[in-house]
Amino acid sequence: MSNIGSYEERLQGFDWSIAEQELGYTPGGRINIGWYCSDRICDLGLGQKHALLWEDAQGVAKKFTYDDLRCYSNSIAAFLQGLGIQPGERVCLFMDRVPELYIGFVAILKMGAVVQPLFSAFGDESLWTRLENAQTTAIVTQKKHLPKVRKIKDKLPYLKHIIVVDAPQTTLREGETSFNLDEAPKVDVFEVYPSTAETPSVLHYTSGTTGQPKGAQHVHYSIISQYLTAKWVLDLQADDIYWCNADPGWVTGTSYGIIGPWANGVTQAVLDSGFGTERWYAFIQKYRITVWYSAPTAIRLLMREGTEVARKYDLSSLRHLASVGEPLNAEAVIWSQEAYGLQFHDTFWQTETGCMVITNYPGMPIKPGSMGKPFPGITATVLNPRTFEPVNQVGMVGLIALRPGWPSMIRGYWNNPTGYANKFANGWYLCGDRASIDRDGYYWFVGRDDDVINTGGHLVGPFEIESALLEHPAVAESAAVAKPDPVNMEVVKAFITLKPGFEPSDDLELEIMNFIRKRLSPLAMPQEIEFSPGLPKTRSGKIMRRVLRAREFGEPVGDISTLMDE
Ligand code: WT7
Numbered sequence: 001m002s003n004i005g006s007y008e009e010r011l012q013g014f015d016w017s018i019a020e021q022e023l024g025y026t027p028g029g030r031i032n033i034g035w036y037c038s039d040r041i042c043d044l045g046l047g048q049k050h051a052l053l054w055e056d057a058q059g060v061a062k063k064f065t066y067d068d069l070r071c072y073s074n075s076i077a078a079f080l081q082g083l084g085i086q087p088g089e090r091v092c093l094f095m096d097r098v099p100e101l102y103i104g105f106v107a108i109l110k111m112g113a114v115v116q117p118l119f120s121a122f123g124d125e126s127l128w129t130r131l132e133n134a135q136t137t138a139i140v141t142q143k144k145h146l147p148k149v150r151k152i153k154d155k156l157p158y159l160k161h162i163i164v165v166d167a168p169q170t171t172l173r174e175g176e177t178s179f180n181l182d183e184a185p186k187v188d189v190f191e192v193y194p195s196t197a198e199t200p201s202v203l204h205y206t207s208g209t210t211g212q213p214k215g216a217q218h219v220h221y222s223i224i225s226q227y228l229t230a231k232w233v234l235d236l237q238a239d240d241i242y243w244c245n246a247d248p249g250w251v252t253g254t255s256y257g258i259i260g261p262w263a264n265g266v267t268q269a270v271l272d273s274g275f276g277t278e279r280w281y282a283f284i285q286k287y288r289i290t291v292w293y294s295a296p297t298a299i300r301l302l303m304r305e306g307t308e309v310a311r312k313y314d315l316s317s318l319r320h321l322a323s324v325g326e327p328l329n330a331e332a333v334i335w336s337q338e339a340y341g342l343q344f345h346d347t348f349w350q351t352e353t354g355c356m357v358i359t360n361y362p363g364m365p366i367k368p369g370s371m372g373k374p375f376p377g378i379t380a381t382v383l384n385p386r387t388f389e390p391v392n393q394v395g396m397v398g399l400i401a402l403r404p405g406w407p408s409m410i411r412g413y414w415n416n417p418t419g420y421a422n423k424f425a426n427g428w429y430l431c432g433d434r435a436s437i438d439r440d441g442y443y444w445f446v447g448r449d450d451d452v453i454n455t456g457g458h459l460v461g462p463f464e465i466e467s468a469l470l471e472h473p474a475v476a477e478s479a480a481v482a483k484p485d486p487v488n489m490e491v492v493k494a495f496i497t498l499k500p501g502f503e504p505s506d507d508l509e510l511e512i513m514n515f516i517r518k519r520l521s522p523l524a525m526p527q528e529i530e531f532s533p534g535l536p537k538t539r540s541g542k543i544m545r546r547v548l549r550a551r552e553f554g555e556p557v558g559d560i561s562t563l564m565d566e
Helices: 007-011 017-023 033-037 039-046 066-082 099-110 124-134 143-155 220-232 251-263 277-287 296-305 307-311 330-340 417-421 462-470 506-519 545-553
Strands: 050-056 061-065 090-094 114-117 138-141 161-164 176-178 200-206 214-219 241-244 267-272 291-294 320-324 344-348 380-383 398-402 428-437 443-448 453-455 458-460 475-485 489-498 528-531
Touching: 017 220, 033 039, 033 066, 033 099, 033 220, 033 251, 039 066, 050 066, 050 099, 061 066, 061 099, 066 099, 090 099, 090 124, 099 114, 099 251, 114 124, 124 143, 124 200, 124 214, 124 462, 124 506, 138 143, 143 161, 200 220, 200 251, 214 220, 220 251, 241 251, 241 277, 251 267, 267 277, 277 296, 277 307, 296 307, 296 330, 307 330, 320 330, 330 344, 380 428, 453 475, 453 489, 458 462, 462 475, 462 489, 462 506, 475 545, 489 545, 506 528
Parallel strands: 050 267, 090 114, 090 138, 114 200, 138 161, 161 176, 241 267, 241 291, 291 320, 320 344, 489 528
Antiparallel strands: 050 061, 200 214, 380 398, 398 428, 428 443, 453 458, 475 489
């Protein structure tokens, strides 16, 4: 089947220098992700090969070769440079999955700036928090998202440039600049920024339990792991047509929706539209997708529609399937075998790891429900949560931990050294998840070790939701927790204590839900609100989300000895 070697073979004497050599990187030398994803592929003689096959919800389609990618990313890079944007400055991409997003990503890296992709469904408050924290100097966006940017720009002293990719200059205001890719000159020669291994590359915001989202800081050297894991775990080969469902606002959409496939010179297809079973099958059929990287929530939605719908389409091009983001249920793996004749390969990783760390390696027997085994080059274990020593016992649940030092591990959280230091204990990096390891070395996910809510594979932080809730005039106190959901695994539920003079009502519930959807995002919007006269607190006054969460999941509450007597 594949040419990548078995898991056991690859474990033997594994060294990341394998990827360095394949990429022709000399330690200490230059390494620029943007160059690797475009110019280098052209240098290998693949300039006329398609890099991107793009289509939107209306069926508008565009195709870009690697040479187009090279020249257009030069155009954008030269344009940004012309505005005076300097290497190291943060440039935010705030767009739907339009070609400018993908090409712009490559361009920003080529000019040495730090690319900060943000999910275009974010409301003005989520956007503001992340631009403010990163002291972002430029944002590239679309007309439809411009109102959100305009609303907050006066509260962003560092933001100097607002670039709009689909509006003529005459419709824009002062401080806003139009850029049109279709009309832009193709720039053949651009001097790529001479970045080295530790030069900052991508800044992804991710949610934790406490505080606002943190900026996970990646460097150009991350391509070493992204290239190799894309090749080995996604089994990318020269003739593949690869489809990654993730939006580049999240790490899957950049590590494996841009860098991994393009560093491998593979053709990738992008569908700029939401989920739709038939739409997705039609897309696979039309573009003859061979490798598909998806997520459990999407797979559960497809499952709900049954295998009959799948049979209406020619999906025979599919060769390899993988999944990430949330636990992949055993039933989903078994179902995919029935529906597509192929099993989804679960992979586990995080924004912070930059690349897959625990994987169902191609060819390795799949145990449905397990995340697989550590990728070669990743030293993983589960730790006793009290001693931070490996549990060293088959089936014993502990904290998933990794030995620091693989190429794509983040180098810090932006302006938050304490948050970063808290991710380590006893020489291990702590993922914040719990799992057990069976006698064959397979990892079994148990749950998160914090209050972060994983809805449809997207992490949302309770603090960000609670802070936004407090801005609503009726809310006195609140707690945001996960509630089980058959499709999204978890959704947000908010417990709210009202201020005097406000009464619980359906209207108020709806109003608060919409308030959060607009300010933060549809993901962060509580699907249910429970008005409560009081919330469980510790003696020191901290709201105990885990008591509320346990109730939602029908689980034992655990130690509540610190709970305040009410
Ligand atoms: C968290 C990381 C990196 C991909 C997208 C999410 C959960 C991720 C799995 C999996 C069970 C998973 C974990 C992890 N998660 N993959 N295969 N099985 N849980 O990146 O937003 O940084 O989220 O997603 O809780 O810590 P992220």
